[in-house]
Amino acid sequence: MTSRKTQVQKQATGIGGLDRVTGGGLPSGQATLLLGQAAAGKTVLSLQILAKAIERGEGAVFVTFEESPAQVKRDASSFQWAEHLLDSDRWQLIDARPRLDAEVAGEFDVEGLLSVIGASMAQCGATWIVLDGIDQLLQYQPNQRTAIEQVRRINNHCEEKGWTLLLTGKANGNSIAPAHLEGIEFLLSATLILSAQVCNQQLKRSLRIAKFRGSRHVTDEMPMIMGDDGIELPYHEVLPDSDAAASNERISSGVVKLDKLLDGGVYRGSSLLISGRPGTAKSTLAGHFAEAAAQRGERTLYVSFDELSGPYVRNLASVGIDLRSPIESGLVRFKSMSAYTAPVAEHFLTLRRLLDEFEPHCLVIDPISALLKTSDEASMATEHLVDLVRRRGITTILTSLSGLLDPQGEATRGQVSTLADSWIVLDYNVRAGERNRSLSIVKSRGSAHSNQQRELLLSNKGIDLADVYELGTEVLMGTARVALENEEALIQRRQKLERKQRRLDLERRMAQAELERQRLADELRLEEEESSESEALVQVYRTQIRERRDPDRKKPSAHNGGGEGEPS
């Protein structure tokens, strides 16, 4: 008993975001004040909590002091959870509207009300009780202090019985005290303030936990959505358990030369921001990415703000990017959204639901800046989105349109450029009567990336990159680049020819020299032959003379020619 008293027990509301920000639900067996202006969603929130409770097998009683029971049912009927509520016999709806012509003669109390509630609670085994618009009854109380006493009485009664009470109250400006019942906020354990304000022609709903006795809770004003699923807190739903493991895998951007500049591509699970002015080929680059993902067999959720699927796909086809086939095969899901038709929080929720349902490997949002234009909340939405996709390991491309006067404009306004892991800026370079597209990588976390600006060439085969030429402090693109390229090529060709000429020259001279060498060698050989022959003759001659002059010569040899050799 003591441990139960020291720690607040909570009863789940079944609304994921609300249960998360309250750390498990509303104080069990105690009272929560739901405060808000008319149409802020008080009745819907309480009905939704009851519907979820009934779905879980719990019981509930709803006491309406303001709307007719039929109206209360209509309030619920447009939501998907309505059937759990309307068809169930585990709840009772009590019409406690005071009579229109009621008069007052002195103070009254709520014992009768508690009596009838007690009977109904017992009948459906209820633990939840909603008192909707009790100020309508208590305003008849001649003394306001008595009215507050009565809320205290109700609160104590619920605590005794262990009922979890939701009490709605009308907001009184920015005060956390309800109109007609100032002071009850001190009595009750928790206070939720709902608000609905028109901001830039859009209705922005929010929920804030103004008080939660004895429990940690989120204190921010949280954007709230009221859609088919009822009330949701899109930014505060449960996040995937842990951070996705940082991947070292590089995946292609779809442009081979860009992958080289990025040191092999973008990291899987990272986010890439492509910013640039209109017509700088942001969508084309994004399209390349999605096409490449599809070729790897990966799913891509492709979100286009303010552009329809048909024209978008056709435009990409004109630069050789085929999104039609992956869309048809189901690898690319194209979702066209209109930035201004819904509050940012609703767009965020739609994206979140699509991510849940489609489980893509890659996400493209083109352009995220359309969303950022709509309200200040968008940057928070983007932050949550980038966080969400990072946790899920989804590789994301966001494009952002920059203004003409401010090329880095909206990308930085939404803080996207600081959030994204990599940032590519596309731009024009206007020079010598030409407008040429350029690409530069501003940042790329965890990569040795090129710091060079490149010329971006767009053809019917998509994007290609060309090196740019520096001329003094300027970079040359387009015709100027081509001219310079031609000039360089010409010079190179000339140099090559000259070298060839010189080599041929030398070869010819070498050949001539070789011929000369052979001629001289022949001459030498002839000379040597000649000299050896004459040497031999000289030898013969000398021998003859020696023989002829020999005093011991007996007779001239007959074959020596006799008379010829004889001295006269």
Place this chain on the structure above:
Amino acid sequence: MSDPTQSGEYSMPVLILFVTGTAPRSQRARDNLTRMLEQIELVDIHPHEVDLLKQPEESIKHSVFATPALMKVSQNGDVAILYGDLSEEGRLQRFLSDLGSE
């Protein structure tokens, strides 16, 4: 189940006082009503009393959730209600004023 049908079928103008047991305000309302009926000489009218602690379903039937409350059902079926312990004599007297004329 017999009581509620009974209370719905009065042929005369009738007063129903909704109370919760012996709660102080309920007690005061009984006393204030009795005193006023004597004061305006309508002693032959006997208010019917419904104790919501015993018959909570009467609360829903008559749409009376604050106690004490005094309900007046006219012959033509019109219903009027006066909340509170009936301590404001002027209001109570005005509320009962048309009963004497009939």
